[in-house]
Amino acid sequence: MIDVAKRAGVGLGTVSRVVNGGAGVRDETASRVRVAIDELGFQRNEVARALRPGKKSSSLALVLGDLTNPFYATIAKASLEVAGQDGFAVVLGSVDEDPEGERRAIQELVGRQVAGLMIVPDQGDHSFLAGAGVPVVFVDRPAHGIEADIVMVDNEGGGKLATDHLLQQGHERIAILLAPSYYTTGRRLRGYRRACRAAGVEVDESLVIQLPEGTAEAAEKATRELMHRPDPPTALFASTNFLTEGVLRALREVTKQPGFGEPAVVGFDDFRLADMLPTPVTVVASDIAELGRIAARLLLDRASKSDTRPPQRIVLPCQLIQRGSGERSATGKAAGRSGG
Amino acid sequence: MIDVAKRAGVGLGTVSRVVNGGAGVRDETASRVRVAIDELGFQRNEVARALRPGKKSSSLALVLGDLTNPFYATIAKASLEVAGQDGFAVVLGSVDEDPEGERRAIQELVGRQVAGLMIVPDQGDHSFLAGAGVPVVFVDRPAHGIEADIVMVDNEGGGKLATDHLLQQGHERIAILLAPSYYTTGRRLRGYRRACRAAGVEVDESLVIQLPEGTAEAAEKATRELMHRPDPPTALFASTNFLTEGVLRALREVTKQPGFGEPAVVGFDDFRLADMLPTPVTVVASDIAELGRIAARLLLDRASKSDTRPPQRIVLPCQLIQRGSGERSATGKAAGRSGG
Numbered sequence: 001m002i003d004v005a006k007r008a009g010v011g012l013g014t015v016s017r018v019v020n021g022g023a024g025v026r027d028e029t030a031s032r033v034r035v036a037i038d039e040l041g042f043q044r045n046e047v048a049r050a051l052r053p054g055k056k057s058s059s060l061a062l063v064l065g066d067l068t069n070p071f072y073a074t075i076a077k078a079s080l081e082v083a084g085q086d087g088f089a090v091v092l093g094s095v096d097e098d099p100e101g102e103r104r105a106i107q108e109l110v111g112r113q114v115a116g117l118m119i120v121p122d123q124g125d126h127s128f129l130a131g132a133g134v135p136v137v138f139v140d141r142p143a144h145g146i147e148a149d150i151v152m153v154d155n156e157g158g159g160k161l162a163t164d165h166l167l168q169q170g171h172e173r174i175a176i177l178l179a180p181s182y183y184t185t186g187r188r189l190r191g192y193r194r195a196c197r198a199a200g201v202e203v204d205e206s207l208v209i210q211l212p213e214g215t216a217e218a219a220e221k222a223t224r225e226l227m228h229r230p231d232p233p234t235a236l237f238a239s240t241n242f243l244t245e246g247v248l249r250a251l252r253e254v255t256k257q258p259g260f261g262e263p264a265v266v267g268f269d270d271f272r273l274a275d276m277l278p279t280p281v282t283v284v285a286s287d288i289a290e291l292g293r294i295a296a297r298l299l300l301d302r303a304s305k306s307d308t309r310p311p312q313r314i315v316l317p318c319q320l321i322q323r324g325s326g327e328r329s330a331t332g333k334a335a336g337r338s339g340g
Numbered sequence: 341m342i343d344v345a346k347r348a349g350v351g352l353g354t355v356s357r358v359v360n361g362g363a364g365v366r367d368e369t370a371s372r373v374r375v376a377i378d379e380l381g382f383q384r385n386e387v388a389r390a391l392r393p394g395k396k397s398s399s400l401a402l403v404l405g406d407l408t409n410p411f412y413a414t415i416a417k418a419s420l421e422v423a424g425q426d427g428f429a430v431v432l433g434s435v436d437e438d439p440e441g442e443r444r445a446i447q448e449l450v451g452r453q454v455a456g457l458m459i460v461p462d463q464g465d466h467s468f469l470a471g472a473g474v475p476v477v478f479v480d481r482p483a484h485g486i487e488a489d490i491v492m493v494d495n496e497g498g499g500k501l502a503t504d505h506l507l508q509q510g511h512e513r514i515a516i517l518l519a520p521s522y523y524t525t526g527r528r529l530r531g532y533r534r535a536c537r538a539a540g541v542e543v544d545e546s547l548v549i550q551l552p553e554g555t556a557e558a559a560e561k562a563t564r565e566l567m568h569r570p571d572p573p574t575a576l577f578a579s580t581n582f583l584t585e586g587v588l589r590a591l592r593e594v595t596k597q598p599g600f601g602e603p604a605v606v607g608f609d610d611f612r613l614a615d616m617l618p619t620p621v622t623v624v625a626s627d628i629a630e631l632g633r634i635a636a637r638l639l640l641d642r643a644s645k646s647d648t649r650p651p652q653r654i655v656l657p658c659q660l661i662q663r664g665s666g667e668r669s670a671t672g673k674a675a676g677r678s679g680g
Contacts, residue, residue: 073413076407076432092416094417112399245612273613276585
């Protein structure tokens with residue numbers, strides 16, 4: 001509103017009085033303010049909202065993980081766009097895999113009187129949110145202890161899709177790398193098991209790798225160990241984008257050594273430059289921007305009370321993007337140690 | 341504060357009264373609230389701040405470009421961390437290359453009474469910020485029309501570093517790709533010119549490419565055209581991370597054709613997987629997280645009035661990271677059309 005005041009050559013207080021009815025403002029001044037508002041292209045109610053001190057909040061809170069993970073950045077970008085269209089700002093809390101930090105971030109944000117909360121929840125109980133007094137939409141993962149809207153991708157279907165694809169190339173020793181006890185990766189594992197069962201392939205439990213943390217480094221280390229076993233897998237399914245990166249880093253080293261073939265690799269979630277790597281990377285992916293857009297739209301509709309349905313569960317489909325790494329057959333080119 | 345109330349078995353109003361002196365609250369109840377606050381590990385003033393309706397703002401606004409650009413995501417993450425340490429939330433505005441959108445985002449955020457503004461400014465006049473009444477710190481680029489703190493990288497030095505490196509490999513036909521009229525890329529071009537002048541190499545102005553937009557697609561198209569000229573460059577300097585991606589995409593296609601050698605490539609700004617590409621990518625880079633941390637720290641100190649110095653200009657150094665693409669010599673392997 002600063003520039004309305006500036007353009008009209010009056011103080012902010014005068015702009016405020018004009019917008020709120022014009023009492024005590026000379027007609028000529030009031031008209032100047034109105035012209036300035038028009039010229040600058042503001043809606044009257046935008047101006048009014050910005051000037052009303054006790055205004056109803058027009059901010060949403062968004063709590064998610066590490067913003068330098070493109071998955072979270074994409075959700076943040078999409079929800080900012082949707083919120084912005086309705087004149088809502090977004091207050092951001094970013095906490096990575098730290099339930100206590102997440103809880104405090106949420107409480108801090110609720111204390112700021114936001115109109116609604118959009119949360120990519122960590123593990124643990126979220127029943128404390130029941131008393132927040134504002135609508136809550138969970139994104140990517142459901143939360144425990146509270147009934148609320150959830151927008152997510154078809155993790156189990158995606159896990160099955162990736163595994164089916166590897167099974168179809170003749171792979172029977174398929175390792176799966178999992179980030180620690182996330183809801184999402186648990187579902188992806190379930191899809192993996194379902195695919196193996198349907199194909200009559202018994203799962204070697206030593207190929208189900210629960211990583212201590214969800215980093216590229218952890219996946220790199222685990223993959224190196226896997227490939228140096230006497231009976232290495234012929235295919236790997238990496239259940240997140242960072243894990244896929246770690247798998248590829250390990251394979252780059254391992255397969256340089258004599259006697260090692262290249263296993264097939266499928267990742268969950270697409271990532272930038274996946275198609276530019278020496279062997280372009282096959283992934284199972286869904287539309288993450290759409291995930292963010294749907295969640296933000298739903299939250300705005302809950303906040304405005306234009307959507308009063310019971311808590312919804314919206315699931316977006318996954319698709320397979322074949323680029324090369326997932327199309328190496330188990331027999332065509334032997335993976336793992338080919339000698340000895 | 342919801343869980344303080346919950347834990348103590350009282351309403352929010354009671355918590356508020358206890359924190360604000362305890363008038364009208366039974367001793368036993370007040371003590372229960374204080375125990376709950378202690379147990380939950382809150383500082384008394386955090387609780388008080390969250391409950392005071394007319395409280396002084398403890399939010400910072402951050403206005404920057406496309407969050408799915410890792411450059412911006414890294415700045416956002418770093419500033420959230422620093423702000424969080426001081427109990428400040430961050431309200432985010434993300435607007436990509438749209439001066440009018442940026443202006444409105446800033447006005448929206450100022451209307452929300454933030455304690456300070458951290459802005460990666462677009463082009464155009466920012467004098468309207470002089471009346472914002474809160475401290476402003478610019479990040480990555482200075483703004484016109486206002487004296488304020490600026491935290492940036494040594495763009496000119498980085499441009500010179502990249503070009504010097506290519507000149508040292510014997511390259512004399514070095515193309516530079518520039519995003520449209522950014523302050524940063526203008527400075528990088530200046531570094532390029534300085535390096536050429538110092539080496540006694542005359543700049544072929546047809547190799548200074550001003551792109552219509554700062555996307556990978558625009559850089560890809562321009563690179564394809566460059567390489568099909570009768571006298572293609574033997575080296576390319578891509579002045580942003582997205583432009584580097586576009587250059588690499590074009591070269592992947594062009595150099596498949598018979599008679600085309602691979603030119604050397606140096607990019608400005610590091611990016612994820614740069615070291616994993618078929619030819620690992622040499623870049624000039626600075627510590628972008630540090631850029632965000634310094635800016636947020638400075639803004640908090642301005643907001644608390646613990647820093648009352650005149651506007652500061654803080655410049656972070658760039659360094660060259662050699663990975664392969666920038667080390668192809670001009671003579672060792674001919675670039676461009678090698679045949680007739």
